[in-house]
Amino acid sequence: MSTAYKVIVNGQQQLTVDSSQGTLLEAMEAAGLEPHYHCRNGFCGACRVQLVQGDITYINEPLAFVRPGDCLPCCCVAASDLEINQ
Amino acid sequence: MSYSTFNQNQVNPLLEPMFFGNSVNVARYDQQKHSIFEKLIEKQISFFWRPEEVDVSRDRVDFQALTDSEKHIFISNLKYQTLLDSVQGRSPNIALLPIVSIPELETWIETWSFFETIHSRSYTHILRNLFTDPSEVFEDIVINEEIQKRATDISRYYDDLIFYTQLWQTHGEGEWEVDGEKHLVSMRELKKKLFLCINSVNALEAVRFYVSFACTFAFAERDLMEGNSKIIRLIARDENLHLVSTQQILNLWQYGQDDPEMKEIAEELRDEALNIFMKAVEQEKQWAHYLFRHGSMIGLNEEMLCQYVEYIANMRMEAIGFDAPFKQRSNPLPWMNKYLVSDNVQVAPQEAEITSYLVGQIDSNVSASDLGDFEL
Ligand code: FES
Ligand SMILES: [Fe+2]
Ligand SMILES: [Fe+2]
Numbered sequence: 001m002s003t004a005y006k007v008i009v010n011g012q013q014q015l016t017v018d019s020s021q022g023t024l025l026e027a028m029e030a031a032g033l034e035p036h037y038h039c040r041n042g043f044c045g046a047c048r049v050q051l052v053q054g055d056i057t058y059i060n061e062p063l064a065f066v067r068p069g070d071c072l073p074c075c076c077v078a079a080s081d082l083e084i085n086q
Numbered sequence: 087m088s089y090s091t092f093n094q095n096q097v098n099p100l101l102e103p104m105f106f107g108n109s110v111n112v113a114r115y116d117q118q119k120h121s122i123f124e125k126l127i128e129k130q131i132s133f134f135w136r137p138e139e140v141d142v143s144r145d146r147v148d149f150q151a152l153t154d155s156e157k158h159i160f161i162s163n164l165k166y167q168t169l170l171d172s173v174q175g176r177s178p179n180i181a182l183l184p185i186v187s188i189p190e191l192e193t194w195i196e197t198w199s200f201f202e203t204i205h206s207r208s209y210t211h212i213l214r215n216l217f218t219d220p221s222e223v224f225e226d227i228v229i230n231e232e233i234q235k236r237a238t239d240i241s242r243y244y245d246d247l248i249f250y251t252q253l254w255q256t257h258g259e260g261e262w263e264v265d266g267e268k269h270l271v272s273m274r275e276l277k278k279k280l281f282l283c284i285n286s287v288n289a290l291e292a293v294r295f296y297v298s299f300a301c302t303f304a305f306a307e308r309d310l311m312e313g314n315s316k317i318i319r320l321i322a323r324d325e326n327l328h329l330v331s332t333q334q335i336l337n338l339w340q341y342g343q344d345d346p347e348m349k350e351i352a353e354e355l356r357d358e359a360l361n362i363f364m365k366a367v368e369q370e371k372q373w374a375h376y377l378f379r380h381g382s383m384i385g386l387n388e389e390m391l392c393q394y395v396e397y398i399a400n401m402r403m404e405a406i407g408f409d410a411p412f413k414q415r416s417n418p419l420p421w422m423n424k425y426l427v428s429d430n431v432q433v434a435p436q437e438a439e440i441t442s443y444l445v446g447q448i449d450s451n452v453s454a455s456d457l458g459d460f461e462l
Contacts, residue, residue: 036401036417038426043129044326045333045405046426063125064330065337067407 005054005078009033010085017078024056024073028086035073035086042075049073054082087258089184099188103345104335105280106273107187114189120344122334123194130197130327135320137208142215142313149216149311155381160311162377163298165227167321168209169237170294172227174202174287174328177244181283184251185276194331201324208317215313232376236369240294243286243362247279274347281339281351285359288332289366292402295325297370297391301377303425304386319425326426329402336406360408367399386419393418 003019007027017027025047028035038046045064051071060075071084090109097108100119118124152160178199186192213220227233253262253271261270299322306315339348352359374391382388393414400410417423 034416037423039323039326039428041428043330043428044426045330046401048401048405061125063122063129063327065122065334065405067337067405068341 003077005081007054007078007082007084011083019057019077019079022077023059024071024076024078024082027078028073033086037074040074042072045072047072047074050085052083052085055079056082087255089255102187103348104188104191104338105182105185105345106277107345109184110187110189110192112189113193115193118190119188120190120334120338123188123190123331126327126331126334127190127194127197130194130201130324133201133320133324133327135204137204137211137317140208140211140313140316140320142212142317145212145311145313146215148305152310153381153383155378156305156383158380159301159377159383160305160314161223162232163301164209164212165223165230165233166236166373167295167298168206168224169227169233170240170290171202171205171209173237173240173244174290175199175206177241178202178287181244181248181251184255185280198328198331201328205321205324208321212314212317232373236294236373239365239369240286240290243279243283247276247283250276250279274351277345277347277351278355281348281355282358282362284332284335285362286366288329288336288406289363289402291325291329291332292363293366293370293395293399295322296398297374297377297395299425300391300394300419300422301383301386303422304383304419306425307385307421315425322426323428326428333405340407363399363403363408364411367395370395390418394422 003021005017005019007015007017007024009015009028013031013033015027015031015033017024021027025035025037025040035049036046038044040047042058042060042062043064048064048066048070050069052069055078056071056076057079058072058076062072062075064072066072073084093109093111095108095111097111099110099114100117102108102119104120115124149157149160176199178195182195183192186195210220213223217223250269250271253264253269254276257271259272261268263269299318302311302315302318305311336352338344340352342349371392374388374395377391378388394417396412396414397417400412400414404410
């Protein structure tokens with residue numbers, strides 16, 4: 001099964017992420033997007049982005065409250081093509 | 087109404103609201119209404135640390151070499167943090183335990199407050215190392231006007247909730263006169279006071295430490311006061327968890343996943359909650375001003391600190407459903423992040439010494455002599 005997906009950020013930038021190669025946050029950093037983060041472990045909520053479209057999978061269950069329409073890239077991977085707002 | 091340490095009525099905690107339901111009787115965690123609090127307890131306990139395990143002895147030499155304005159910054163921050171943790175080491179217990187109704191939240195509150203007492207003890211550890219007699223520093227905390235201003239705002243909402251809970255638990259609902267002043271005690275009023283109190287604590291955990299954290303880590307960036315910085319990293323990690331818990335409570339209410347009356351109150355008092363947050367942000371900026379009034383320090387000035395407060399505040403406010411009020415969307419102090427990363431993850435390569443996870447994970451086969459030059 002392919003783990004490579006397209007991610008559109010802020011409606012413009014597009015990157016390809018490989019879910020087997022690390023978290024969405026790491027993929028965003030590798031693409032030079034400078035995402036916010038503190039704990040990198042799902043418990044501070046600093047990395048929160050809007051998930052406009054698509055599915056993600058949490059590799060660690062976050063402790064921070066994830067409001068509807070948001071996701072925490074530090075502890076998830078893409079499970080489909082995505083559209084997110086930073 | 088009156089509190090019982092073991093409520094003898096049969097109650098089903100799965101059907102209780104977080105607060106102001108039946109008081110908790112059996113401390114059981116096999117079933118949870120809000121399992122998040124059980125997870126927070128586990129996480130917090132896994133973070134256990136002891137201040138004495140962190141070697142702060144080299145800081146004394148560093149401290150003596152600081153300029154007077156840098157000493158003022160360093161000591162003032164420690165005073166302010168001492169105030170914050172003095173309040174937090176007792177208030178969640180005193181204000182929230184008498185009204186909590188589910189066991190996992192009750193235990194979270196106790197765990198949370200306990201960790202705040204570790205923070206308090208760590209300030210004594212730091213100060214004892216810097217001064218032969220740290221009394222003067224501690225004594226100034228109740229005299230210093232700048233700290234006083236903050237203390238008033240921090241304790242106010244707790245005190246109000248505690249007082250009304252006491253009236254309610256001794257007299258019940260009604261209008262009661264105490265020292266010539268009338269107080270209307272109703273469940274609605276109590277819940278409003280609870281809502282404001284949690285918002286005030288949330289703001290405390292969210293922004294009130296960060297000016298001080300930034301200064302500590304700015305010293306560490308210059309390889310100064312590193313023992314202190316290791317302790318503050320551990321504290322910062324704990325504070326993040328505390329913040330998550332208050333954000334959870336506020337969001338559970340807002341999304342109607344707990345007491346429906348609290349959802350109404352959250353809507354009704356939205357502006358007041360916003361004001362509490364904005365006032366905390368304002369006070370932090372004033373604190374930055376106070377810190378730098380005798381001069382700034384290398385790598386940090388008042389303006390950068392205020393921008394950082396705004397940056398943090400935006401994030402924290404969005405987490406509880408407010409719009410980000412400030413323009414500052416990028417991180418003005420990018421080096422802060424490496425100190426705030428939880429050590430589960432490898433941080434920047436120069437961070438050779440990982441501050442935590444060593445605590446409590448020492449292999450039981452290791453003999454004392456193996457630990458001779460063990461360093462945290
Ligand atoms: S960085 Fe803390 S939750 Fe993602
Ligand atoms: Fe604390
Ligand atoms: Fe705290």
